[in-house]
Amino acid sequence: MSTVGEVSRGRTKIVPTLIMLAGTLYCLLPVAWVFLAASKAPGELFHSFTLTFGSGLLDNLGDLFSYDDGAYGMWALNSLLYAGVGGLLSTLVSPSAGYAMAKFEFRGGRIFFVTILAGLLIPGITLAVPQYLLMSDLKLAGTQWSVLLPSIISPFGIYLCRVYAASTIPSEMLEAARIDGASEWRIFRSVVLPVMVPGMVTVFLLQFVGIWNNFLLPYLMLSDTRAFPLTVGLNSLLQRGSGSPSLYTLAIIGAALAIVPLIALVLFLQRFWRLDLIAGGVKG
Structure with missing residues (x-):
């Protein structure tokens, strides 16, 4: 009986894990698409598989900051x-x-x-x-x-x-x-x-x-x-x-760069939450 109960509990835990994984993929796939599409040259963006790296990242960066x-x-x-x-x-x-x-x-x-x-x-x-x-x-x-x-x-x-x-x-x-x-x-x-x-x-x-x-x-x-x-x-x-398709590439790489400061800020500030948890553990 205990073995059956453990198997049942294990199956119960799998469902929430799968739901969390599906939610994670749903949130991260658009971000991954933006970063991968930012590496595409204007001619590659709409004529190649997007979820692969392209060869135009440096050119796109130069065009973006000179625009x-x-x-x-x-x-x-x-x-x-x-x-x-x-x-x-x-x-x-x-x-x-x-x-x-x-x-x-x-x-x-x-x-x-x-x-x-x-x-x-x-x-x-x-x-x-x-x-x-x-x-x-x-x-x-x-x-x-x-x-x-x-x-x-x-x-x-x-x-x-x-x-x-x-x-x-x-x-x-x-x-x-x-x-x-x-x-x-x-x-x-x-x-x-x-x-x-x-x-x-x-x-x-x-x-x-x-x-x-x-x-x-x-x-x-x-x-x-x-x-x-x-x-x-x-x-x-x-x-x-709409009148110049090459600007789509600039907008995409611009959006990708705009995400970077937010990621860096979260990674930098998370240590304050860790310190608070440690302090709470010491007080307890």
Whole structure:
């Protein structure tokens, strides 16, 4: 009977594993296609089996960075500006707001929390047009500020930091710091922030990836091609590709290069989550 039970449990584990493998292939195949297609010469892209390496990678890179006087490099710098600065500012705002909501009682705090939850339920696409109208009233539409400012506030980041602060920062530790004469700013800087580093890293990563991949907001806000991020710039390449098929190759290799910083960022930041797990194991 035990042997039959073990076989049954083994078969039960196989099904979730197969589902996970199928999901992994579903997610990775498009990425593999982009990297392999980026190595194809323009004449090879539509006339050869795509899931093989081509011979035009270096030529494609040269054509990409020389296109329109180095427009791709400018788009990449703009994406780094929007995602980097927006992610950093959001990482400063989110733990401050989340910690205050978790550890302080103040008038209107519950209303503020419900508003944050409502922000989680509203799709970002529905806010793009109101944000554009607001930036137009402020005379900021068409500038880089129109993309940066809406990226600072992240309802999900604030909610995540609130949950993280409530679960990892004991109120007794804060009271002990206050008894020792520490100001609220010093408590936040020296006690709270070091504990919230893993949560802040998560907020930064999610916000960076979200801003880096954002298309609709900069598409509505910006009209100057020199201020485009990669998403909008590559879309303009695809639109022009209908009259010049060689631009499809540039758009594909541009998309492949745009994935590399995200992969590097995840690999670099994962050590902070590992350190948090190790610290949790030591405390246990």
